[in-house]
Amino acid sequence: SIQKVMSHKERAVKCCHPLVRSLYSIMNDKETNLCMSVDFTSSEDLLQLVDKVGPHVCLVKTHIDMLEDFTTDVTQQLQRLAHKHNFLIFEDRKFGDIGKTVHTQYQGGMYKISSWAHITNAHPVPGPGIVSALAEVGKPLGRGCLMVAEMSSSGNLATGEYTKAAVKMAETNKDFVIGFISQSRLSADPDLVHMTPGIKIQMGGDSLGQQYVTPKMAITERGADVIIVGRGITGVSDPVGAAKEYKQAGYSAYLNTLNH
Numbered sequence: 001s002i003q004k005v006m007s008h009k010e011r012a013v014k015c016c017h018p019l020v021r022s023l024y025s026i027m028n029d030k031e032t033n034l035c036m037s038v039d040f041t042s043s044e045d046l047l048q049l050v051d052k053v054g055p056h057v058c059l060v061k062t063h064i065d066m067l068e069d070f071t072t073d074v075t076q077q078l079q080r081l082a083h084k085h086n087f088l089i090f091e092d093r094k095f096g097d098i099g100k101t102v103h104t105q106y107q108g109g110m111y112k113i114s115s116w117a118h119i120t121n122a123h124p125v126p127g128p129g130i131v132s133a134l135a136e137v138g139k140p141l142g143r144g145c146l147m148v149a150e151m152s153s154s155g156n157l158a159t160g161e162y163t164k165a166a167v168k169m170a171e172t173n174k175d176f177v178i179g180f181i182s183q184s185r186l187s188a189d190p191d192l193v194h195m196t197p198g199i200k201i202q203m204g205g206d207s208l209g210q211q212y213v214t215p216k217m218a219i220t221e222r223g224a225d226v227i228i229v230g231r232g233i234t235g236v237s238d239p240v241g242a243a244k245e246y247k248q249a250g251y252s253a254y255l256n257t258l259n260h
């Protein structure tokens with residue numbers, strides 16, 4: 001079912017969290033609801049592609065621990081590119097431990113995620129303590145967190161009551177939790193952003209459990225605000241051309257939801 005959503009322009013003004021307002025303002029200005037997931041092992045490959053695709057995305061999603069040659073220069077360069085092309089950075093860390101542990105992981109270690117990633121995410125499995133702990137680090141820096149409320153992989157356990165508990169954690173912590181990673185529209189609250197991975201123009205999956213839907217399905221049928229695309233862009237011979245294609249497909253589907 002197609003749900004009437006508030007426009008990016010409205011949400012850029014009305015949403016309660018400054019980071020969400022920035023995100024929607026970028027989406028409105030650049031006319032894109034595309035997040036590129038760059039799951040590379042080489043820093044140079046990552047930075048080169050981000051520089052090329054940056055103009056077409058509102059968000060770049062990283063798995064910083066995949067890099068074989070990580071140095072703090074990579075995150076500095078990423079921040080420079082985010083500024084140059086006007087996008088936000090989302091480290092897909094999926095924190096999932098007790099409060100004390102995730103506090104240290106988010107703030108420190110080799111990656112110092114809170115110092116450069118505007119957005120990160122967390123599994124609700126440890127309970128609400130994970131949100132308070134991450135918020136202690138991220139809130140003073142103006143960061144935001146997404147709850148992993150549903151997953152795209154086949155047979156995943158993030159369903160039913162578990163998903164509902166994730167929604168409650170978000171709705172009661174809106175000063176730090178800015179939305180969800182989900183496969184459907186879970187909350188009617190316009191302050192909460194729904195981001196959907198498992199997207200490809202060509203439906204299907206991979207050999208390791210990933211399941212894909214099209215950008216149009218994710219947005220018009222499942223209520224995604226942001227589509228997350230990895231190999232649909234990074235795994236083809238013309239990533240910039242593909243990014244433009246996903247941007248176009250995602251944005252026209254969004255415009256379509258406004259007309260209903």
Ligand code: 5IU
Nearest residue numbers: 037148151152153181197198229230231
């Ligand atoms: N990702 C998923 N599904 C999920 C969650 C995260 O695919 O439910 I939570 C991540 C994994 C990968 C990216 O980094 O999103 C999708 O990449 P592909 O578009 O290449 O499948």
